[in-house]
Amino acid sequence: MQIECEKEALLEISQAALRVVSPRANTPALGGVRVTAGEDGLELAASDLETFITVKGDCSVIEEGSVVIPGRLFGEILRSLPSGRVVLSGGESGARIEGGRAEFQVSTFPVADFARPPSGDVGEPCRVDATDLARALRQVGRAASSDEGRPVLTGVLWVIDGDTLRVVATDSYRLAIAEVVAKEGPREGQAIIPNRALTEFGRHLVTAGSDEVAEIRLGQSQAVLSVGRVQLVTRLIEGEFPNWRRLLPDVQRNRLEVDKEEFGAAVARVGLVAQANTPVKFHLGKEVQLTAAESGVAEAAETVEGAEYTGEPMVTAFNPRFFSDGLEGVEGKRAVLDLTEPTKPATLKGEDQPNFTYLVMPVRLPS
């Protein structure tokens, strides 16, 4: 194969592929990037066994074919080259990269050894607005767990329910639910997709144009996610996701309404004195006050302006990080926190914003 293209363009798509390459690949070919020149231009592919990504790009194809190049080295070479034209050529016996006055010879891996995407029937795509999906994934991503001990929680649950696509994540301390409109496609379906793959997919959603559409295909054991010229095929996480509907409180009698930015800043300020995972107390009554203390080291208190509380006076407490993660998901100026009692989950939402719900468990205060 042989191609010719602009360095910047090749670098950009190669970086997207390289982010997926397994850092601990145990067969050399898995640490590689497959470069394919075909009728419809250039395609780069990479895999970490869980996720298989392909990114398409433009180039002039001089000779069709594929090579598998060691990924990290390929990335470093491209970064180091001067701007301008790059020529990549090669086959099973090796590849040659030329740019400016530099020239690299790199040995390649057999194309046949390269990872294959998870296969299986995935059916019709569900089409959603890319920007909207980017928003939803950003809102729930932080609530997903990174604890491999409970694999189900390291994923995000996708539920297609009529014309709504819902994404749900929880690490058992908080639960985030975001919705987007499913424009076309199947009216039902469900899958748990690894959050790591979604983080990568999210990057491409964010850079997509405002009128672009993302396509989601949910299969039995894998999902295919596409936007623009990027396609991710990822295996699904098996297991039963917690019954999130049952966790949502029915009636919550107490309500705190706040200015999102101001309240978020106050939580962050007061939270400065709280050691990792120690709580910020919410004193809710006529006045709304936040306090935190690191015993014997520091204390902080702040009465929050513009916070309105209606309901029974109470003191409750939250891990400031968990609370802030939820608040950041709120769009618009005002946020609403509904509470039942200090030991029950609180629900955080944006005012008049039905497509995002964030349930957060309080920290129990010593009696």
Place this chain on the structure above:
Amino acid sequence: MTPSDAERLWLSPILHADLDAFYASVETLKDPGLRGRPVIVGGTSGRGVVTSASYEARRFGVRSAMPTAQARKLCPSGVFIQPSFPAYIAKSIQVKEIFEEFSVAVEPLSLDEAFLDLRTARRLWSDPPTAAEALKDRVMRATGLVLSVGVAPNKFLSKLASRMAKPDGVLVVGADRVDEFLRPLPVGHLWGVGEQTEVVMRRLGLRTIGDVAACPPEILERALGSHGAGLAQLALGRDDRKVVPDQVARSVGAEETFQRDLSEPTQILGALLKLSDRVASRLRGQGISGRTVSLKVRMPNFETFSRSRTLKCEVDGATGIYGVARELLEKFLESKPPGNRKIRLLGVSVGNLCRWPASDQMILDRRPEWGAAEVALDRVRLRFGEDALGFGALLEDG
């Protein structure tokens, strides 16, 4: 005891724990035939000195650092033994582990003595004197060694107190009794006063610590330089040096080798819960928590496996620790053929320690009552002993 009594006792939270005639005692434990005889451990060659002497030998005037030849003259019936350090080190480690059960702040001074700051363990002990007695008792039962303990407001005073508590005693210096305790003692008892300094002090007419305390600090400073200023503080019973652990304990754990290998799931899980509970109790007693739960499993053929998981939030509760340990164990056992699931030893430990209690972050979809219940459990155990209360599931086998 009224709360104010307890508060007053907590003004003396520093322990100096010192094993009595350590090397000689270890030798006696190795060879019980030596019990009651004057045992002298030291270099037995011509220029050797005594490193440790049993109290029986001390009655003949034998002292540490005395030339062995002189000790032989004083105590011809003595049993003279060359020191064997591996045995002393092994015992010393055992004792230090016991110290660490009592406090996270343990500063060893040598193989046979250490400072403990009990303030990190306020939830575990009603007061320091009680802890000191329990420590002494625990060391005796676990190792057969006699410990003397000084309990005082600071390091200097507690070290003096343990010296005066010997042999086989506990001496408490209350914060309001410091002067009374200190003033009559000879100046040689002050930390850092050797022969040279003693000569200078005698010239100034200072014989007791009380004399030093009454002496204007300028005079001491003129005679002894900056050393004098420090001595003036000590003479007043003031010492603000902290107990500095040589290294922070990396983990808190408990393990058990079963008398018969366990294969019944209920027995195995029961044992796991018991161990989790023991670890949790120790963590909470010291007011600390950790983020990594580790499981150790030894099979009948002595193959030993470890599995661990790191959590997002610290834990210090039995249910939290048990939940993780159980998942680790179940996953481990699944990887073994059904015929090979007998267990000889189980261990649970919590690492990645933090110097604060776990915040009681509640969990969606789980019973929330346990955290508070476990704190109540600690209180009952403090008053009535380890076995007073436990989890319902633990009672099945006993």
